[in-house]
Amino acid sequence: MTRAGLDHYLGRGPRPGRLFALFAVLTLLGLLLGVLLLRTGGLQPEAAPAMVWFPVFFAGPALLIHSLSVGTTWAAAAVAAGSVAAAVGGLPANTLVRMSLLAVLWASFFGFTYRTSAWSLRVVDELEASRETRARLAVAEERLRFGRDMHDVLGRNLSVIALKSELAAQLARRGADAAVDQMIEVERIARESQREMRAVLRGYRDADLFAELAGARGVLEAAGTECRVEPVDPRRMPGFSDAVGAALG
Structure with a gap:
């Protein structure tokens, strides 16, 4: 997913819309499965905080594939879904608030890291293209x-x-x-x-x-x-x- 999003951001490939939709569905299914296991006793209550952290990694590819505003919306929705799943799974309210705030910070960090890294690669590609253009002009x-x-x-x-x-x-x-x-x-x-x-x-x-x-x-x-x-x-x-x-x- 990250590779496809990076190729799209750099202009090397089309927007991976279907792959992104599959990624979102799998993330949601993972949250639902976690809630089900927590409610039925398949997981210990100590595993509930993982529900908050699980969708944090969704922020990086979302900001590569979409614009900054749309990608931020998707990342916020993923963090919110994780918090709701953890609450349904039985995470205490005070712990839920603290973990949700940390999840927002980490999602912002991942999104910022992905976006700036991709921007740096695009700048390098543009510099390389400008060098090739100058070389062709010199030959001409x-x-x-x-x-x-x-x-x-x-x-x-x-x-x-x-x-x-x-x-x-x-x-x-x-x-x-x-x-x-x-x-x-x-x-x-x-x-x-x-x-x-x-x-x-x-x-x-x-x-x-x-x-x-x-x-x-x-x-x-x-x-x-x-x-x-x-x-x-x-x-x-x-x-x-x-x-x-x-x-x-």
């Missing part, structure tokens, strides 16, 4: 960074290679010697792409404004567009936000 972020770097490296350099290859083909059709120079440049860019790709795979490539500007200028010049970058002292450059850094690579 690393994949995005890797994809962005691969796009920057291959996209820019492949654009330059395509433009220079097209230019080399046109020069070759005209019989111009400059076609050889263009193909040498294509080879150089391809080897540079290999080096940058290895750096990306090792995780050593960082976003660098001047490197990205140089790459953009290379693409524009390969397309026949004249481009000029004004020199700037890096120490006087302002810091960039994460979004700008991500856009740069």
Whole structure:
């Protein structure tokens, strides 16, 4: 019963309604059997206080399965049933009052212990789930960074290679010697792409404004567009936000 109630409290299983009803019925039958034995002489009168203590353990599972208010009501009903059974069984009134008060205290202790222990386990589960979520987010972020770097490296350099290859083909059709120079440049860019790709795979490539500007200028010049970058002292450059850094690579 405790295991089923704990699973329900932690969200690992459904509410064990039938099992709880069976638990309540068995507790009530146990009290009725005790009363019957006390009234018929099957038990000694000294056993009557046990009738008060018997349903105290009902409080713990009740507070796990139900809400705090409903569970408290069930626990109070169980303690009251035990007190009534002890009174019917012949327990003296002064002893009954004293034992009933102690039973209320012990039922409260059991219910509080069960509830707080289950709450602690739920907090631990939530912390573990948050760690797993952070780990998945870190993996997703690393994949995005890797994809962005691969796009920057291959996209820019492949654009330059395509433009220079097209230019080399046109020069070759005209019989111009400059076609050889263009193909040498294509080879150089391809080897540079290999080096940058290895750096990306090792995780050593960082976003660098001047490197990205140089790459953009290379693409524009390969397309026949004249481009000029004004020199700037890096120490006087302002810091960039994460979004700008991500856009740069």
